[in-house]
């Protein structure tokens with residue numbers, strides 16, 4: 001049989017056909033939600049934008065939007081305002097509207113099939129909390145240990161409030177925690193506990209998401 005007309009869907013094919021999706025760190029189907037917004041199907045657009053990303057509302061405000069750099073429309077005139085469109089649907093249906101929190105509680109949480117396995121996550125920044133969210137939806141018992149007295153990592157400690165309101169961080173994190181995730185603040189690896197303590201306590205997997213807090217210097221002579 002000839003294979004001349006067969007297209008194999010691999011990462012190269014995806015990159016060239018869905019550059020915005022492949023540029024997004026969580027592979028959001030940006031083209032799909034933009035299209036749904038164009039059709040006025042805002043609730044569906046929100047679901048597409050939120051599906052791979054428990055921090056959709058925050059990303060709608062402060063994501064660096066590599067999807068827009070990759071947007072093919074930019075070759076004609078300007079890229080589509082993908083991030084601003086995400087903010088638009090999140091403000092209508094996301095944690096800002098409380099609809100998302102209610103949906104997580106009333107629709108998604110009862111559907112979770114609980115498992116016995118416990119997972120510990122070290123670090124309550126975006127990576128740790130996203131991991132906690134995804135594992136909780138799969139039924140795992142998740143505990144997040146954070147050395148600071150506030151969760152959110154660089155969202156809370158690095159991004160200034162005028163760029164990202166603290167209330168929005170609280171809402172998005174509370175929505176994640178409402179899936180039954182335990183959060184312990186003020187617990188630092190190596191000071192308050194060690195990895196062996198977690199294993200002895202029955203955690204079968206440990207995800208270390210301690211962040212990248214070291215700042216970068218400006219590339220300016222004399223600095």
Ligand code: SF4
Pocket residue numbers: 023024025026027028030053059060063064065066067068082083086
């Ligand atoms: S704005 Fe950020 S999170 Fe949203 S689709 Fe673009 S890259 Fe992904």
